[in-house]
Each structure stands twice: as structure tokens, then as C-alpha cells.
Amino acid sequence: MDAIRGTAHGTAPVPLSVLDLVTVGRGGTATQALRTSVDLARLAERRGFHRHWVAEHHSMPGVASSSPAVILAHLAAHTERIRLGSGGVMLPNHAPLVIAEQFGTLEALAPGRVDLGLGRAPGTDGATAAALRRTARPNEGADDFPQQLAELTRFLDDDFPGGHPYARIHAVPGPVQGPPGRPPVWLLGSSGFSARLAGALGLPFAFAHHFSAANTLPALDLYRESFRPSEVLDAPYAVIGVSALASDDEREARRQALTGALAMVRLRTGRPGLVPTPEEAEAHEFSPLEREFVDSWLGNVVYGTPDTVRAGLDDLQKRTGADELMITANVHGGDARLRSYELIADAYVLPTAG
Template sequence: MTDLYGVPSRNSARGSAPVPLSVLDLVALGEGNKPHEALLTSRRLARQVEARGFLRYWVAEHHSIPGISSSSPAVVLAHLAAHTHRLRLGSGGVMLPNHAPLVVAEQFGTLEALAPGRIDLGLGRAPGTDGATAAALRRSQAAPGAGSGDDFPAEVAELVGFLRGDFPDRHPYRHVHAVPGPVQGSTEHPQVWLLGSSGFSARLAGQLGLPFAFAHHFSARNTLPALELYRSSFRPSAALAEPYVVLGVFAFAGDDPAEARRQALTGALTTLRLRSGRAGLVPTPEEAEAYVFTERDRAVLGGWLDNALYGTGEEVVAGLDELQKRTGADELMLAMNSHTLDFRLRSYEVIADAYGLPAAPDPAGSTPGD
């Protein structure tokens, strides 16, 4: 059984797996690969993890970063919706300060119409890019603070109003409708999540009674304080009776643990260059393995190298189990900004096998181009 957010009820069984697994897709683009190839791999991966029993598949919004091809989650999700059947699809997340809430409501209302009951709308308050790119996205002369994340709670409330079509009588947008939108008397609409890497969104998600996705993969030192704040702030809502936490974690598993380590290093070097203002394509495993990470590099990376999981399937699953027990997470969302496309596909198979997920065939069969 699941609730309105597609999250399993706490007494529902999922085979031998302790909590559901999901995917956060960065549509990473490596040296020597083309955007078309990265996006085709995402389609293949969505079909693959659906067949293996993963719960949801989210696409992250980033801009002006050559190694990430997911600048338009709604477009990617529409394509994935056409090639999947049960998998929940969503944004991990839409960076709300970059967009007018009405536009987001229209985009995700359209997705909900295309894939009824399968759409998650994860919202973040950061721009997902640098300041100049954020200004280019917004094209606005708004006062300082507007669109910067300071007005995020008001933007979330406005977006939810458009999604539900329930603005109060005196609201200035009471006659404005997001189309496609909810059918009168229906509760069907994209399900809203808040994303975060600190306490701000954790507290807000709790106060609004929304599920919360925490970016453990790049903010591990804040994980436990943020989850404690979310749970202590939680107020039951019409859609969610008790707190629900998804943790994002980098996971790289391979038949050869040395190759898994090399692929993890491509992600680490990509992150280092991004945080140092030198964003580019994901480097090859050979380049990443030859790179010597200095103490200064490790300071820039924070805990990335220490908190990413890589190795055999059994080693990665052991790390996932330890993380789940330590945090009480209700779901684990695996991310992988690795270079090699075939490795990405194989890695999720290796993890699914080690985690005890069913080896179910894809009921849709294969389609040209898969």
C-alpha cells in the first residue's frame, strides 16, 4: 500500500529489502560522449530500474554546467513517462527561484495528465547554478531577495495553490488557473516534496507536512541535524500523516571494485572542478585515476570522497544499510555522476542484485533505440 505521495506504508513488504531504492539522475555527460547518448542512457536506465522494482526516478535541475545535461527536468520527464509504466517520475528538484510558480504548475500539471498518479514535484530553493546564470534565467530587475530563496515559502504556497486550484476568495490569483489542472473534486495533482541540504527546508517541510529529501551526497555533515529538525517540526497534513525522509547518496558498484573506484573518482574530480569554478565534462576514468587529490582539494570537496559508496555490490549495499540504520531514512535515492555510460547501467543492476530486488523482466519489452 502507498499513500498520496507514492510512499510505501510502514507495514508494507518489499521483499527482503529494508527500504525502497530510487534514482536521482544527473544525466551526466562524460568526455567523448554526446548529449544524445547521455539522454538515451537515462531512458534505458529508467526502464531498467522500473523492471527491478526501484520506486521512483528523479531528474535534477542544473544550468550552465557542461557535464550535466538535465537543465530541463520537465522535458526529460515527459520523455521518460512515454517509456515507463509504473515508475514514479519527478524532479530532484525544480529550483523554484528560477521559475514563475504558474509555469511550474503548468509543466507538472501536463506531466500529471501524461502519467496520472506517477508524478513527484521536488522543489529546491537554491538556483542550481552560479549568480550570472541565475540572473540570465530570471531576466528580472526584482528587488534584492526576490527569487533568491528568501521568498521560497511564499513561492511554495503559491505553487501549491495553482496545483490544487484552491486559492482563497480574496487571493489576487483566485481566477488564474494552471491548465491542465485538477479536476473539480479530485485530489489528483503532482505530489510536492521539499529538497534541502540544511535546516531551512527541513523545518519548512516539517511545518507544511510534506515529505523531505535531503542531499546527504553533498552535505553529509548536516544530515542528522536536518533530519532531527524535520521530524521535530513535522505537523501531519491531509496527504502525509507522519514524517517521510529520502536520502540522496552517491553509489558506484561494479563487478570489478577497482573500476567502481575509478568511476567514483570521475565524479569526485567533476565535483572538485565545479566547486573551484572550472565546470566541465565528466573526465575519463584514466584522467581521474591519475589525478592526485591534495589536502586542499579534499577541503574543497568536503566529505564527498568519504561519503560516496563504491566497490562491489555487497560493499555498497552494506554502506547503504549502515546509512539507513544510522539516519532512519525511509528511502534511499542513489545518484551517480560517473563517466562511462555502460558502467552506469551495469552499476544499478549490481546494486539491485545485492540489495535483493526482484529480477523482473520489463513488461513493455524492448523498443527501437533502447
Template sequence: MADTGDLRGAVDAGGAADAVRGTVRGSAPVPLSVLDLVTVGAGSTAHASLRTSVEIARLAEARGYHRHWVAEHHSMPGVASSSPAVILAHLAAHTSRIRLGSGGVMLPNHAPLAIAEQFGTLEALAPGRIDLGLGRAPGTDGRTATALRGGGRLDEGAEDFPRQLAELTRFLDDDFPDGHPYARVHAVPGPVQGPAARPPLWLLGSSGFSANLAGQLGLPFAYAHHFSAAGTIPALELYRRSFRPSAVLAEPYALIGVSALAAETEEAAHAQVLTGALSMLRLRSGRPGLVPTPEEAAAYSFSSLEREFIDSWLANVVYGIPDAVRDGLDALVKRTGADELMLTATGHSGAARLRSYGLVADAYGLPAEGAGPA
């Protein structure tokens, strides 16, 4: 395993500090971004969900959102984002300004060289617009993770994450030292072809491990508040406490993922977020499937334990009419001190998710020029 000093040396070789921070537009207290899970609702298809992702990216770009990320998940029928690099290449072809990235790539599932080449290709396709967010969880269940890793031990990836991160960074910068076994191995596209920028690295997490590592390395940190809200403030405090300035950042920069959905009425918003909550309940109980319809969610007979889970889950979702969502997001920024909010609108309907991002933009007075579907 690489020690922190060796890893910091690798990370410090790259810059891209200006790519991290966004410009606050309208009345938003911090930059707003999009986390796209490419959810697939019952009665729909992956094809339709990917078309919706293009529409969301184009709307987000037109309305002044800072970045649009997609997350790696596997063996989940209701989520069509198993290949972030492929989706990001498609989104890059349909946008021109918004930052695009992974939220994140689960590094233990992949060879570092493969990720360096994928994101080197994305950087060549969309120069200066690509973020590489990295996580150490598998993004799936243990059996699927084992299949992804060719039958390797599941615990090897997470425990080996610092070494993998150092290796990935060396490939991105093409700077393995003389005598290293990979000194003559080059990630292509990459610096071996001439001067080239590389995507800024982000560490993602839902615990203290990545928060502490991101702080020690001076990297930006993204916390998964949307599914681990109880740990948000402790993780952010640990990140800020452990932060050491680097070539990437002079001071901490913390983004949090937030489940948020706006609709014209409270009832319409609740109907959509309940579908996402039921989908998560089924996932947590080993029964993953397509995101149920609002009618199915409304008719579902919850046990007392299931109702407790649903109520707990919805307590951390910001939803309702646009002004209520804006107030909830503002309160979250005040409570956590987050530097950026990344909103994920989870529900059955692609149209409802798209509409939500537009309504949130309206609530914050973000620019309206050219905002329309693909």
C-alpha cells in the same frame, strides 16, 4: 511572504499520502530509488546521456526501484538536466509503472504558474506517477541564476520561497480564494477541467530551512546527503522534531540522496567515482566541465588541498563490489533512520552507471523480470 499558517492551509488542500510511501521489495531495508543527474562524460554527448537515462528508468522500473527523479542544474557542461519537465515527459513515454519526478525543480528560477502547468501536463501524461520535488537554491552559480530570473535579484527567490510555494499549491489545486488577483487564473491541465489528481509535493534541501518548513507543513522531505553529508542527521532530526501531521502525511517521511556506485571489482568502482570527485572539485573551484575519463582522473596531479577535498568527498560515497555497497547503504539507513534511499551513480561512463543500478538490485534480491536496456 506567506506565513506558515497560510502556507499550511494551501498545502493541506491536497492529499496524495499513498503516493509517498513505497513497498520494500527483496531484502532492502527501505525503498530504493534513483536520482539521475544525466551526467555527460568527456567524449560523449547529451544525446547519449539522455538515452542512458531512458535505459536507467526502464531498468529501475523492471527491478523494483520505487521512483526515478531528475534534478535541475544549469550552466554545467557535465550535467544535461536543465529541463526536468522535458526529460520526465520523455521518461514517461518509455515507462509504465515507476514514479517519476523532480529532485528537484528550483522554484525561485520559475513562475509558480509555469511549474503548475508543466507538472499538470506531466500528471495528465502519466496519471498517478508524478512527484513534484521543490528546492529553493538556484541549482547553479549566481550569475547564471540572475540570467535565469531575467536579471532579478538573486536573494529575492530564496527569501520568497514560502510565498512561491503557497502560490504554486493554489495553482495546482485551483483554489485561490475569491478576491485574490489570481482567482480567475487557472493552471491547465488542472482541476478547472474536472476532477484531477495533482502530483504530491516534496521539499528538498541541504540545510535546516527546508527541513523545518517540510516538518511544519507535514510534507515529505528529501535531504541531499550526497553533497552535504555533515548536515544529514541534524536536518533529519529537525524535520522529525518540527513535523505536524497533515492531509498529506500522518507521520514524517524522509528520503536521502546518496552517491553510490557498484561494480564487479573495487578498482573499477573507484575508477568511476574518482571521475565524479574530480568533476566536483573542478565545479567547486569554478572550472566546470564534462565528467573526465577514468584515465584522466587517474593521471591528475592533485595538490595537497585538492587531495584533502577528494578524500573528504569520497568518504561519503558508497562504492565497491555489490555486497560492500549493500552493507554501506544498510549502515546509512541504520545511522540516519531514513525512510527511503535515492541512489545517484555518478561516474564517467553511462554503461557503468546503468550496470551499478543492476548490481545493487542484485545485491538486494530485487526482482529481475524484464530488466534490460531500452
């Protein structure tokens, strides 16, 4: 349970963590984005953030996180203490045995500090999902998610019953080789399905408030109402992902936040690309529908000076009762993202590791 429940640090009401999309901005490269992720993981560890997760996305030029396990292995080699995990791996895109082996390897590389967060969405569009799964039915894997989860858990625990077709198959590294143990499983979601499933199984739950804010409270209520104690948890534990960007200057914070909003406009209208620069975002002529979307999107982004961001995060935590806040900053500049996390750590007086 210690692997799940963190301890609040500094003056933060709950633990603060990082959700990293490995953002690629216009004028940058994937190599630069991945280097920034290393810098961010080191900063997060030094400044007292609880965990650093990366998210699986595909066929999106503005992110470089299509292979969470590979990125996490790299981050594990450059950090020592911070928890690392997937936020998440999209299980329907993969054979459960493959994920058990990947995260068993990560657990062997970084014992006791790996989280396996799982989602049931494809992390992309339908055509790309079909290319990933080699099927013309992109929802097929999502419909089978509970069964895939059960199979993955059996592989992680190496406990298929006798007579099962997979009883003699071992995910390695894994329990058949002895310690270390296996990573804790989390369920992720942006609606009620995974909330209910996480509650029924007594698993920790992470909700994507940063892109599904209207569903946050209903999903968290459903999770808590459905929760049944388990060997993993004796009480619900809910994390919410939240977009936040702190800057020394209020105007600069909005300039950067607008880059992420324009990137989302383009993604939602079938035109994904590199995250635009602040200058490009400011010069963009938004249509009335685009402006409506941007205003709604920015209404759920906590941005501004450090004091403003702290107040916004505190208010969100109080309204949702979240046990942990996982902060993402999907904006153009790597330097702006790093500076934002520094300022948020300062605002909460998070301890600096020696």
C-alpha cells in the same frame, strides 16, 4: 499517501530509488546522456526501484538536466509503472504558474506516478541565477520561497480564495478540467531551512546527503521535530540522496568514483566541465587541497563490490533512519552507471518486473 510511501522490496530495508543527473562524460554528448537516462529509467522500473527523479542544474557541462519537465515527459513515454519526478525543480527560477502547468501536464500524461520535488537553491552560480530570473539579486527568489510555494500549491489545487488577484486563473491541465489529480509536493534541501518548512507543512522531505553529508542528521532531526500531521502525511517521511557505485571489481569502482570526485573539484573551484574519464582522473596531479577534498568527498560515496555497497547503504539507513534511499551515480561512464544499478538490485534481490 500511497503516492509517497513506497513498499520495501526484496531484502532492502527501505525502498530504493534513482536520482539521475543525466551525466555527460568526456567523449560523450547530451544526446547519449539522455538516451542513457531512458535506459536507466527502464532498468529501474524492471528491477524494482521505487522512483526515478531528475535534478535541475544550469550552466554545468557535465549534466544535461536543465529542463526536468521535458526529460520527465520523455521518460513517461518510455516507462509504464515507476514513479517519475523532479529532484528537484528549483522554484525560485520559475513562475509558480508555469511549474503548476508543467507538472499538471505531466500528471495528465502519466496519471498517478508523478512527484513534484521543489528546491529553493538556484541549481547553479549567482550569475546564471540572475540570467534565469532576470534580476541582479540571485537570492531574491530563495528568500520568497515560502510565498512561492504557497502560490504554487494554490495553483495546483485551483483554490485561490474569492477576491484574490489570481482567483480566476486556472493552471491547466489541472482540477478545473477534472481528473486526474495533481502530483504530490516534496521539499528538498541541503540545510535546515527546507527541513523545518517541510515539517511545519506536513510534507515529505528529501535531503541531499550526497553533497551535504555533515548536515544530514541535524536536518533530519529538525524535520522530525518540526513535523505536524497534514492531509498529505500523518508521520514524517524522509528520503536521502546518496552517491553509490557498485562494480564487479573493487578497483574499477574506485576508478569510476574518482571521476565524479574530480568533476566536483573542478566545479567547486569554478572550472566546471564534462565528467572526466577514469584515465584522466587517475592521471590528474591533485594538489594537497584537492586531495583533501577528494578524500572527504569519497568518504561519503558508497562504492565497491555489490556486497560492500549493500553494507554501506544498510549502515547509512540505520544511522539516519531514512524512509527511502535515492541513489545517484554521477560518474563518467553510462555503462558503469547502468551496471551499478543492476548490481545493487541483485544485492538486494529486488524483484524483476514481468
